[in-house]
Amino acid sequence: MVSVKFGTSGLRGLVTELVGLPTYSHVRAFCAVLQADRAAGPKGEVLIGRDLRSSSPLIAAQCAQAVAEAGLKPVDCGAVPTPALAQSAMAAGNPAIMVTGSHIPDDRNGLKFYRAQGEIDKTYEARILAQYQALALKAVPENSITPPSRDVLAAYCARYVDFYGCALQGLTVGVYQHSSVGRDVICDVLAALGATPVALGRSDIFIPVDTEALRPEDEELARRWARERELDAIVSTDGDADRPLVADETGRFLRGDLVGALTAQFLGADAIVTPVTSNSALDRAGLFETVIRTRVGSPYVIAGMAEAKAAGAETVIGFEANGGVLLGSDVRRDGRKLAALPTRDALLPILATLALARGTGKPLSAIAADARFAIALSNRLQEVPQDSTSALIARLDAEDSSFRDAVFAAHGAVASRDRRDGLRLTLGSGATVHFRASGNAPELRVYVEAPTAEAAEALLAENLAFAAAQTR
Numbered sequence: 001m002v003s004v005k006f007g008t009s010g011l012r013g014l015v016t017e018l019v020g021l022p023t024y025s026h027v028r029a030f031c032a033v034l035q036a037d038r039a040a041g042p043k044g045e046v047l048i049g050r051d052l053r054s055s056s057p058l059i060a061a062q063c064a065q066a067v068a069e070a071g072l073k074p075v076d077c078g079a080v081p082t083p084a085l086a087q088s089a090m091a092a093g094n095p096a097i098m099v100t101g102s103h104i105p106d107d108r109n110g111l112k113f114y115r116a117q118g119e120i121d122k123t124y125e126a127r128i129l130a131q132y133q134a135l136a137l138k139a140v141p142e143n144s145i146t147p148p149s150r151d152v153l154a155a156y157c158a159r160y161v162d163f164y165g166c167a168l169q170g171l172t173v174g175v176y177q178h179s180s181v182g183r184d185v186i187c188d189v190l191a192a193l194g195a196t197p198v199a200l201g202r203s204d205i206f207i208p209v210d211t212e213a214l215r216p217e218d219e220e221l222a223r224r225w226a227r228e229r230e231l232d233a234i235v236s237t238d239g240d241a242d243r244p245l246v247a248d249e250t251g252r253f254l255r256g257d258l259v260g261a262l263t264a265q266f267l268g269a270d271a272i273v274t275p276v277t278s279n280s281a282l283d284r285a286g287l288f289e290t291v292i293r294t295r296v297g298s299p300y301v302i303a304g305m306a307e308a309k310a311a312g313a314e315t316v317i318g319f320e321a322n323g324g325v326l327l328g329s330d331v332r333r334d335g336r337k338l339a340a341l342p343t344r345d346a347l348l349p350i351l352a353t354l355a356l357a358r359g360t361g362k363p364l365s366a367i368a369a370d371a372r373f374a375i376a377l378s379n380r381l382q383e384v385p386q387d388s389t390s391a392l393i394a395r396l397d398a399e400d401s402s403f404r405d406a407v408f409a410a411h412g413a414v415a416s417r418d419r420r421d422g423l424r425l426t427l428g429s430g431a432t433v434h435f436r437a438s439g440n441a442p443e444l445r446v447y448v449e450a451p452t453a454e455a456a457e458a459l460l461a462e463n464l465a466f467a468a469a470q471t472r
Helices: 021-036 056-069 082-092 122-135 153-164 183-192 216-228 256-267 298-310 347-360 364-370 386-396 402-407 453-471
Strands: 011-014 045-050 073-079 096-099 108-115 172-178 196-202 233-237 244-247 271-275 290-294 316-319 325-327 331-333 336-338 341-345 375-382 414-418 423-427 432-437 443-450
Touching: 021 056, 021 108, 021 122, 045 056, 045 082, 056 073, 056 096, 056 108, 082 096, 082 108, 082 153, 082 341, 108 122, 122 298, 153 183, 153 336, 153 347, 172 183, 172 216, 183 196, 183 233, 183 347, 196 216, 216 233, 233 347, 244 256, 244 347, 256 271, 256 316, 256 325, 256 347, 271 298, 290 298, 298 316, 298 325, 298 341, 325 347, 341 347, 347 364, 375 453, 386 402, 386 423, 386 432, 386 443, 386 453, 432 453, 443 453
Parallel strands: 045 073, 045 096, 172 196, 172 233, 271 290, 271 316
Antiparallel strands: 011 108, 096 108, 233 244, 316 325, 325 341, 331 336, 375 443, 414 423, 423 432, 432 443
16 A cells, blocks of 8 residues: 655655656646646746655656646756745746655655645645546656756855845854755855855765754764864754754754744744744743744644734744744845745754854854753654554543553643644643654654753653553
8 A cells, every 4th residue: 555645744655655656646636736726837837856865866757757748847956955946936936846855764755846826735735635536547658858957046045145145254154964955055155144164974875864853973973073173053954955953062953943933033023833842932932922833844834824924913934843944924134135935944044043143242052041942852753653653642632531640640640731733741740741643754753841951851761662662
């Protein structure tokens, strides 16, 4: 049985189950929806980009074939960050397809679909699936095509160089390049803004960097680089460069939701939209007039940004606990304009956080301490089927509270439950534990908050062990 399906952001699955007919059929279905809406753009073009994982060139070629067979015009944009592809597509009024599995391992991949107006929402996903079923394609034609190419990187770089000017003058920034498709773009933009980029850790083999569940070896690399070199920060992204990583001068990574909050602060947001997994400090800090909480996934954040704008907010910033920032409205600062880009972007928060440090003259470690966020940690259990996660959540959320109260008796039992996405438990001690299934892979995510780093580490370890025992 093919397990390809839509997750928190795009279609995902094993490469062996995505290549060939599944890719071809889903792209044909996407094109059918575009044609039904007369939304294929003024020239009928569909832009196609890809990340650096080993299967992406083949899948991108199959996307191009499907677009051509649907009667539209594929345009090859090459290996580019997802937000660069989205920016170019929206500016030209074109739909787009990004071939990427984001942060998941190399044996998996995916497709992100964009209308001319931006990233598709859950309603659009349902329409694609309905067309997929209606088309019921049985085979891929044996044609091959060579689509025309287009550069989308120049405009993406110019977007930030024009807005930030020389805001990073004098900073020395390590860039953990690994296999991120944005590894060279980041260095180029940092240099153009006056910083000195130091390329680190480049890899020809795909490395699944997950900004919410960093590998211990990535954390150790950052600490070692910080010890060996005089760096103001170390930055990186996930595979398709829509989620950032920012470490301070000691090599300690800032949580993604803190990076998002600092970005919103730097840009003067009056409304933020963020999933329930983001730090609880955002609700009580009083930094923003409006805080809207959503389920996990950029389509939900995009819907929340539309809600905030409809309610009258002027500067709307969306961000997730993974650090990806979505710019929901135009921003003006020092006479410069940054146009809205309602899709996850890694470069925007990297630059905003560095510019905040440069402008205040404070090291990133001090800025992070000043934010007074709750101590929050997260990690994952891999190869856990979603039905196993669902069964665990159902047992913890049962009407009879005896099981959950027994599990958390040492923490004052359970005071309240939030079911917006998985199950988030506020304990009698004031700490929180959140269980949810990943929308992108067979993984169980565990998030915790506690008053101290030691308590958070212990709570996370305890609940990862508990979840592992319950699901395996």
